[in-house]
Amino acid sequence: MPKGAPRFADxxxxxxKIDRPAPVKLRTAFDRAFRTRLRQAGKGPPNFAGHYTINxxxxxxGCATYAGVDLLTGAVxxxxxxxxxxxxxxxxxxxxSRLLIVTAKPSEDSPEVEAVRYFVWTGKALKLVxxxxxxxxxxxxxxxxx
Numbered sequence: 097m098p099k100g101a102p103r104f105a106d107x108x109x110x111x112x113k114i115d116r117p118a119p120v121k122l123r124t125a126f127d128r129a130f131r132t133r134l135r136q137a138g139k140g141p142p143n144f145a146g147h148y149t150i151n152x153x154x155x156x157x158g159c160a161t162y163a164g165v166d167l168l169t170g171a172v173x174x175x176x177x178x179x180x181x182x183x184x185x186x187x188x189x190x191x192x193s194r195l196l197i198v199t200a201k202p203s204e205d206s207p208e209v210e211a212v213r214y215f216v217w218t219g220k221a222l223k224l225v226x227x228x229x230x231x232x233x234x235x236x237x238x239x240x241x242x
Contacts, residue, residue: 098228102214104193111191112147114140118170127172130163134172137165144189144196145217148173152187162187162198174222196222199230 097103120138122128130153137151144150144164152162164174176187176198188197194217200210210230215222 100226101228102195102216102226104190104195107194107216108192109146109194111142112168114142114147114167117165117167120165120172121170123172126163126175130161134163134165137163138167138170140167142167142191144174144191145194146191148217150174150187150189150196160186174217176222194218 117138117140120127120131120134122131122134127134133151133153137149140149142149147168148164148166150162150164152160155161162174162176163172165171166173174196186199189195196215196217197212198215199212212228212230213224214226216225217223
């Protein structure tokens with residue numbers, strides 16, 4: 097982790113005990129298109145910001161997307177973009193934190209380089225708080241000579 101990077105503990109929240117999550121509300125075309133993944137997320141348990149579940153799924157070769165469901169209300173509250181080809185490792189969250197770490201390009205066609213982006217959930221949206229170039233954070237393991 098780079099020096100000064102946001103930490104999960106910096107954005108701590110209590111985790112709600114949710115015995116029966118609210119039914120997922122499918123309101124938009126995105127929600128309806130990905131209803132199976134969203135309903136899967138809506139079963140819980142929370143893995144983000146106390147009472148949300150983030151679900152990540154493939155959307156084609158070298159592509160993944162993510163969305164989050166509020167388990168208390170059933171609202172699809174968080175919708176992410178393309179996050180590259182290793183989805184589960186590319187979106188990091190914790191149930192007791194509002195910090196979401198996403199490793200990706202903003203979109204497949206973006207001229208921007210791949211980066212590690214730190215977002216904080218405000219209760220209404222993800223707010224970008226810090227960005228680091230991918231190579232400054234994630235370094236490949238050196239190849240050992242035989």
